[in-house]
Every structure is written in structure tokens, then in C-alpha cells.
Amino acid sequence: MIKTNAGRFFEDYTVGETIQHAVPRTVSGGERALYHALYPARHALYSSDEFARASGLPASPLDDLAAFHVVFGKTVPDVSLNALANLGYAEGRFLKPVYTGDTLRTTSQVIGLKQNSNGKSGVVWVHSKGFNQHDDVVIDYKRWVMVRKQNLDAAAPETVIPDLAAVIDPADLAIPEGLNFSSYDFALAGEAHRAADYAIGEKINHVDGVTIEEAEHMIATRLWQNTAKVHFDTSARPDGTRLIYGGHVISMARALSFNGLANAQMIAGINAGAHANPCLSGDTIRAWSEVLDKAETSAKGVTAIRLRLVATKGDSADMDLRNADGKYCPDVLLDLDYWALMPS
Numbered sequence: 001m002i003k004t005n006a007g008r009f010f011e012d013y014t015v016g017e018t019i020q021h022a023v024p025r026t027v028s029g030g031e032r033a034l035y036h037a038l039y040p041a042r043h044a045l046y047s048s049d050e051f052a053r054a055s056g057l058p059a060s061p062l063d064d065l066a067a068f069h070v071v072f073g074k075t076v077p078d079v080s081l082n083a084l085a086n087l088g089y090a091e092g093r094f095l096k097p098v099y100t101g102d103t104l105r106t107t108s109q110v111i112g113l114k115q116n117s118n119g120k121s122g123v124v125w126v127h128s129k130g131f132n133q134h135d136d137v138v139i140d141y142k143r144w145v146m147v148r149k150q151n152l153d154a155a156a157p158e159t160v161i162p163d164l165a166a167v168i169d170p171a172d173l174a175i176p177e178g179l180n181f182s183s184y185d186f187a188l189a190g191e192a193h194r195a196a197d198y199a200i201g202e203k204i205n206h207v208d209g210v211t212i213e214e215a216e217h218m219i220a221t222r223l224w225q226n227t228a229k230v231h232f233d234t235s236a237r238p239d240g241t242r243l244i245y246g247g248h249v250i251s252m253a254r255a256l257s258f259n260g261l262a263n264a265q266m267i268a269g270i271n272a273g274a275h276a277n278p279c280l281s282g283d284t285i286r287a288w289s290e291v292l293d294k295a296e297t298s299a300k301g302v303t304a305i306r307l308r309l310v311a312t313k314g315d316s317a318d319m320d321l322r323n324a325d326g327k328y329c330p331d332v333l334l335d336l337d338y339w340a341l342m343p344s
Contacts, residue, residue: 005077005081006081006082007077007078007081007082007229008078008079008081008082008147009082009147009148009149009150009151010113010115010121010122010124010147010148010149011149011150011151011154011157013110013113013124013147013157014110014157015110015111015112015113015157015158015160016109016110017109017110018107018108018109018110019075019078019079019107019108019109019110019126020107021074021075021077021078021105021106021107021108022074022077023074023225024103024104024105025070025074025103025104025105025225026101026102026103026104027062027066027067027070027098027100027101027102027103027104028100028101029100031062031066031070031223032046032060032062032063032066032100034219034223035062035063035065035066035251038216038219038220038223038248038251039251039252039254039255040208040210040255040256040258041063041251041254041255041258042190042255042258042262043063043258043262043264043265044188044189044190044262044265045057045060045061045265045266046060046061046062046063046265047060048060048188051185051188051189054183054185055179055180055181055184055265056176056178056179056180057097057176057178057179058099058178059099059100061097061098061099061176062097062098062099062100062102064094064097064266064267065247065250065251065254065267066251067094067098067104067130067138067139068092068094068130068139068141068247069220069223069224069226069247069251070098070104070130070224071104071106071128071130071138071139072106072128072224072226072247073224073225073226074104074105074106074130074225075106075108075126075128076225076226076227076228077227078108079108079124079126079145079147080145080147080228081227081228081229082147082148082150082229083145083146083147083148083228083229083230084121084146084147084148084230085145085146085230085243085275085278086143086145086228086246086275087123087143087144087145087146087274087275088143088144088272088273088274088275089141089142089143089270089272089273089336090141090142090143090164090165090270090271090272090273091140091141091142091164091165091168091270091271092139092140092141092142092168092269092270092271092273092338093139093140093141093168093172093173093174093268093269093270094138094139094174094266094267094268094269095136095137095138095139095140095174096132096136096137096138096174096176097138097176097266098132098138102132102133102138103132103133104130104131104132104138105130105131106128106129106130106131107128107129107131108126108127108128108129109126109127110124110125110126111125111126111127111142111160111162112124112125112144112160112161112162113125113157113158113159113160114159114160114161115149115156115157115159116146119149119152119156120148120149120152121146121147121148121149122146122147122149122156122157123144123145123146123147124144124145124146124147125142125143125144125161125162126142126143126144126145127140127141127142128140128141128142128143141270142162142164165271166271166272167271167272167306167337168269168271168339170293170295170297170304170306170339171295172269173268173269173297173304173339174268175268175297175298175299175302175341176266179266179299179302179341180299180300180301180302181299181300181301181302181342181343181344182300182301183301184263184301184343186263186343189262189263189265190258190262191260191262191263193260193261193262193263194263194303194342194343194344195294195303195305195342195343195344196303196344198291198294198305199291200291200292200293200294201290201291202290202291203288203289203290203291203319204257204260204261204288204289204290204291205260205288205316205317205319206256206257206258206259206260206261206286206287206288206289206316207259207260207286207316208256208259208286209256209284209285209286209316210252210256210284210285211282211283211284211285212244212248212252212279212280212281212282212283212284212285213281214242214281216248217231217242217244217245217248217281218232220245220247220248220251221245221248224245224247226245226247228245230242230243231243231244231245241280241281242280242281243278243279243280244278244279244280244281244283246275246279246334248279249275249279249285249311249333249334250273250311250334250336252285252287252311253285253287253309253310253311253333253334253336254267254309256285256286256287256311257287257289257307257309260289261289261307261340263342263343264305264307264340264341264342265340265341265342266340266341267338267339267340267341268304268338268339268340268341269338269339270336270337270338270339271306271337271338271339272335272336272337273334273335273336273337273338274328274334274335274336275333275334276328276332276333276334276335277313277328277330277331277332277333278333279313279333283313283333284313285311285312285313285333286311286312286313286314286315286316287309287310287311287312287316288310288312288316288319289307289308289309289310290307290308290310290319291305291306291307292306292307292308292337293305293306294306296344297341299341301343301344302341302342302343302344303341303342303343303344304339304340304341304342305339305340305341305342306337306338306339307337307338307339307340308335308336308337309334309335309336309337309338310332310334310335310336311332311333311334311336312329312331312332312333313331313333314331315331321335
């Protein structure tokens with residue numbers, strides 16, 4: 001009897017099946033400290049218990065993306081261990097803050113399959129949910145990933161492509177209980193700009209850049225227990241390189257966006273996300289954002305702002321996303337459309 005797990009291949013998935021992912025994880029202050037060491041993350045709500053309490057929360061929660069990485073990492077051995085690439089995200093909602101001492105676990109349901117025309121791989125869509133120790137769903141999202149086939153002679157499954165919403169209705173965003181920005185301290189937050197100061201269509205160049213190093217990437221993938229072979233094993237890719245985990249790029253770009261969006265405190269939803277081009281060690285990540293929409297919320301002094309966050313490995317000053325042919329520019333690494341919560 002084989003004891004080891006070689007991971008699932010494309011032909012091993014069935015639409016409708018639910019996967020219970022192994023090894024729940026209790027998060028501590030160590031996750032927060034290491035997250036802030038890996039990324040230049042400075043949003044005040046995630047940095048200071050006192051700032052969080054002044055904003056109506058019981059304490060500073062774990063950064064939303066750090067919680068996302070924990071939930072995401074649970075899925076890797078069952079969903080993307082044999083992946084060629086993680087392709088995108090949709091309908092992501094952050095339903096409850098995650099605090100020190102919470103224990104997170106994850107389940108995924110397979111909601112779509114499509115074999116690629118080359119017959120060597122296919123795309124798998126999953127709906128993943130992260131639960132805390134009270135069985136509350138804290139994070140709910142959908143993603144799709146390209147997975148190798150092991151048996152090239154295996155019959156192609158019936159193609160099922162899920163119908164995914166392009167944008168989460170702001171009325172469906174979950175606002176953390178008690179959140180209140182009516183007495184928000186802009187000096188401590190680092191910038192004076194509130195939601196009313198941003199115009200729809202405005203673009204912001206975040207100016208700063210960070211060069212990606214192998215060491216930080218390897219620490220991050222181990223921290224989130226992301227064991228996808230393309231991130232760890234140089235023999236898993238034809239060019240002998242390790243692909244930088246897409247979540248590493250997301251967190252780096254979000255941290256860089258502090259310069260110009262310091263008051264976009266909490267992520268409430270991910271409308272869409274695409275890893276447009278691969279990121280490798282030595283690339284320098286820069287970022288720019290575009291304001292797409294704004295909506296009022298039921299919380300005092302809190303506005304939901306819809307932002308496009310673009311990470312590039314070139315000059316971010318031109319803020320170009322696509323070429324004339326409609327394809328992503330070759331230096332674009334990430335195109336992330338999300339809702340954030342900001343003082344009105």
C-alpha cells in the first residue's frame with residue numbers, strides 16, 4: 001500500500017466533490033510579525049491593537065491577506081500540488097476578521113473542469129472556504145488553476161465552466177462587527193486622504209519598488225505551507241527556475257500600495273484577480289492602483305472603495321495594463337480588483 005501522496009492530477013477531479021483539507025492551523029502573533037518582516041506592510045489597523053480598538057474592533061486582526069494565505073495554503077496538497085500555474089480568483093469575500101488564537105481549516109468544492117487542447121493539462125475551478133474554530137466561515141473565494149495530467153490517455157471530462165460574478169455587489173460585503181471610523185486618527189494612520197478625496201478613474205503610482213529574493217519567497221511559501229512543486233523544486237519547470245508564489249506578489253503589491261492608499265485599511269472582497277505573467281527571483285515589483293468605484297456602508301464613517309491593484313516588474317509610472325491587442329503588457333505581473341474599507 002502506497003503511503004505517500006503524489007498529489008492530484010487533472011483526471012482525478014470530479015465536479016461537485018468536496019475536499020476536506022488537512023491540518024488546521026492556530027495562528028499567533030508570530031504570523032503577524034513574520035508577515036510584516038516579509039512585506040513592508042504598514043496599515044495601522046493591522047499593526048496596532050490600540051488603533052484597532054479605537055476603530056471599534058476588540059484587537060488588531062491578522063492582516064486579511066495573511067489569513068488568506070493560511071486558508072489558501074491548506075488547499076495546495078489537494079488542488080495545486082501538480083499545478084502549472086494558479087490562474088485567477090473571483091467572488092472572494094472576507095467575512096470575519098481573524099484574530100490571534102483562532103484556528104483555521106479549509107474545504108474546497110470542485111465547481112468546474114476543462115481539459116486543455118493539448119491534452120496534457122486542464123483547468124480546475126474550486127470554491128474554497130476557510131473556517132475558524134467556531135465553524136464560522138471567515139474567508140470564501142473561488143479560484144482556478146492549471147493542473148498537469150498524469151495519464152495522457154485518460155478521457156477528457158465533460159467541460160463545466162462556472163458562471164462567476166464580475167463584481168461583488170457592495171451590499172453583499174461583510175463589514176466587521178463594531179467597525180467605526182468616525183473618530184479615525186489620520187495622523188497615526190500615515191496619510192490624510194479619505195474616500196471623498198479619491199475620484200473614480202484616478203490612478204495612483206505607488207512609487208516604491210522591492211526586488212524579489214529567493215530567500216524571502218521560500219520563507220513565505222513555507223510559512224503558508226504552500227507545497228506546490230513549481231515554487232519549491234527547480235526540476236518542476238523546464239527552465240529550472242522556481243516560480244514565485246502569486247500570493248507573494250499580491251502581498252508585496254498591497255504593501256507597496258500603502259504609499260498613496262494608507263487608509264484603505266481592510267480588504268472586504270476580491271472581485272477578480274489574474275496572475276498575468278510569471279514572477280521570478282530578481283524581478284523588482286512596483287505597483288499602481290486605479291479607483292474603480294465607491295459605495296457607502298452601514299458602518300459609521302466607513303466607505304467601501306473598489307480598487308484595481310496592478311503589480312509590474314518594470315516602470316510603474318506609465319500605468320499601462322494592456323497592449324493594443326488587448327493582452328496584458330509583458331511587465332504586468334498581477335491585476336487584482338478588490339474592495340477595501342476606508343474612512344469616508
